Amino acid sequence: MDRILLGHGSGGRMMHQLIREHIAPALAVKDLGDSAVVDFDGDARRLAFTTDSYVVSPLFFPGGNIGDLAVNGTVNDLAMVGAKPLYLTAGFIIEEGFPLEDLKKILSSMAAAAREAGVAIVAGDTKVVERGKGDGIFINTSGVGALTGDISLGPQQIRPGDRVLISGSIGRHGIAVLAERNGLAFDPPVLSDSAALNSLVSKLLDPPGALRMMRDPTRGGVATTLKEMATESGCAITISENLLPLSGGVKGACELLGLDPLYSANEGVLIAVVAHAAATLLLHRMRGHLLGKEAAIIGEVSAGDERTSGMVLLKTVIGGTRIVDMLPGEQLPRIC
């Protein structure tokens, strides 16, 4: 058997074999019953719960594949609210005819990403759809994390004067996927930044209250995430184009392709709004972490006035000011 068949999704013996021989051992899922039963941190009175479906096309791209993306993305969603990611589930929707070898590579990447992030994949589900009714494989991961103490992050914590930090150079994932999809090769190649951010986040939770809000700029890119932060807080956010960390590879690719790196997806970068007084300290903490070497303070929050509250303003390199909005529709489809 080197391809997935419809029978692998039927609930019968073929499905049991696929799960028992390939999926469960690869992901180290122990409990194949209805639900996993797991211990929950005795100190935590609150849990974080999130879900994300991954439909990236192509499935394999420079710097990663749909498997590590699916683990890292959901780990990051938990980390962004200040939770310690603990458990993931994995749901597979596989198109009939999908190569078993590709499935094994993807499972192996998921397992490695979960180990790296320190989370356990505790339950799974496998469905098979007819040829032409899917696109190779879609993966849903859902995650549970524990929130200890009284951590409370969110747009309501943002105050005028706060600083905006970014943990790494922007737009890499979107460009890596686009290049692979269109058969473009950059030299050096632009690699996806796909990574779990929970370890980096753990450096930012102290001193208490200094961290106001985090979000990882995935679909929609940095522009969309900043716009969400501005809208939800009711403040104005002003960033400087020349402070944005941008690799030569992404810059060149964007110029060539007529894309704006502000809208290109990231999968291992976070934006944090922090108290002014703690901004330098937290910047140094970020830079001391492997995933934060290129971290930068890119702007600040102001109360805004009638015209600018809820808006994102970009000071351009040539000295102008541009309003940054969400894309109305799509720039790059299916990048995660």
Add this chain to the structure above:
Amino acid sequence: MDRILLGHGSGGRMMHQLIREHIAPALAVKDLGDSAVVDFDGDARRLAFTTDSYVVSPLFFPGGNIGDLAVNGTVNDLAMVGAKPLYLTAGFIIEEGFPLEDLKKILSSMAAAAREAGVAIVAGDTKVVERGKGDGIFINTSGVGALTGDISLGPQQIRPGDRVLISGSIGRHGIAVLAERNGLAFDPPVLSDSAALNSLVSKLLDPPGALRMMRDPTRGGVATTLKEMATESGCAITISENLLPLSGGVKGACELLGLDPLYSANEGVLIAVVAHAAATLLLHRMRGHLLGKEAAIIGEVSAGDERTSGMVLLKTVIGGTRIVDMLPGEQLPRIC
């Protein structure tokens, strides 16, 4: 806008509008950020965590649609391990061109099913794939439940002498979907049994220890679930064909179509293995519940011998004994 477009999945303004105007209000999801942060039952030291993707075709069938199915199925997976279902997430993979009206109907069914089951949908995710790369809509639901006290259900609890109970008549969901898919109309119509079983389960947890294991016979039907129970416990399970609750409609449809109701999916029926001494009591509790009116004791567990341990034996109406195994491949594809 009456159809879903690719831009609805891009992370930009169209996606935000779709979520804010349609998905979040329909499902009463409050937190549109990365992860939902929710209280977790102070007494519970363990949680149950499960995931399921729903790819049923057709999306609408007699007695339900993919929306209530997705809620009930995941609620049931939590209930089967004895947990109190609390929170669900919903992940949508929508094919470009999908009618907004259908999405609204599905969301409305999800919300009604969640209310009925007493669970909250706390987080969601929406992706859009190109036309021809999906099949209308796929829904993933993941769920978290609380396990209080020292409830421990599972195949390791099963003992020789235990009785096997079923909560309702078998095979309805599989036949309802098959009929819809093939344009068959039965009179009276066979309706899906899609329902949340957590309320029924709450009647079965006392006296402590009497309930050994539960599972809901979805894909693969009653035969597959019994075979799993036998294999995992290492015991033999003997059931009597004439004790299996079977509606005239399902019986007639199966005869007409050459199908075995033992392999037809159920979405609102559970199989429970219980201590002999408590079997009659628990049967009456089941029958006192709206979803258990047709409950029956269908068989019993024995240690088995070299030949029969791990096997399911069916005493047929005409007096023979048949070995019941999992289907090797598929009987009915995509029934959930």
